[in-house]
Amino acid sequence: KVSILGFAFKKDTGDVRETPSMFVVRDLLLERANIHIFDPQVKREDMFAEMDYTCGVNATNTPHMENSITTATDAYSACDGAHALAILTEWDEFKTLDYEKIYASMMKPAFIFDGRNILDHDKLREIGFEVHAIGKPDPLAFDDL
Numbered sequence: 001k002v003s004i005l006g007f008a009f010k011k012d013t014g015d016v017r018e019t020p021s022m023f024v025v026r027d028l029l030l031e032r033a034n035i036h037i038f039d040p041q042v043k044r045e046d047m048f049a050e051m052d053y054t055c056g057v058n059a060t061n062t063p064h065m066e067n068s069i070t071t072a073t074d075a076y077s078a079c080d081g082a083h084a085l086a087i088l089t090e091w092d093e094f095k096t097l098d099y100e101k102i103y104a105s106m107m108k109p110a111f112i113f114d115g116r117n118i119l120d121h122d123k124l125r126e127i128g129f130e131v132h133a134i135g136k137p138d139p140l141a142f143d144d145l
Helices: 020-030 044-055 075-079 099-105 121-127
Strands: 002-005 035-038 069-071 084-087 111-114 130-133
Touching: 002 020, 002 075, 020 035, 020 044, 035 075, 044 069, 075 099, 099 121, 121 130
Parallel strands: 002 035, 002 084, 035 069, 084 111, 111 130
Antiparallel strands: none
């Protein structure tokens, strides 16, 4: 299970036109991942319509799509039992989630991919997460950082 927090193109909008999130979801679908998505403003039908329009991914050519994507009602239910969590939209509410609670509910090892660099990576590592962020090296992999 992979949890996606944020599908909109940017925070404070339900706009999904050409959102980078859909390409991540498309690639996860190709890997047959079980995907749980939470976005406070994006509707499931808008996600699916944009994936069809921009990526050409739909229930006809990807028969497992409907069953592989769950739209969650909140971030905590999206993350429950997940192996990995990806932050793909910089919603302010994602900065203040209880990541200790999320970590406790996830499979271990628990991975976070911060695609927007909005989280406190050191604090997440202290909790126990394996953290990966766009444009930032893993400080555990290098001794000169």
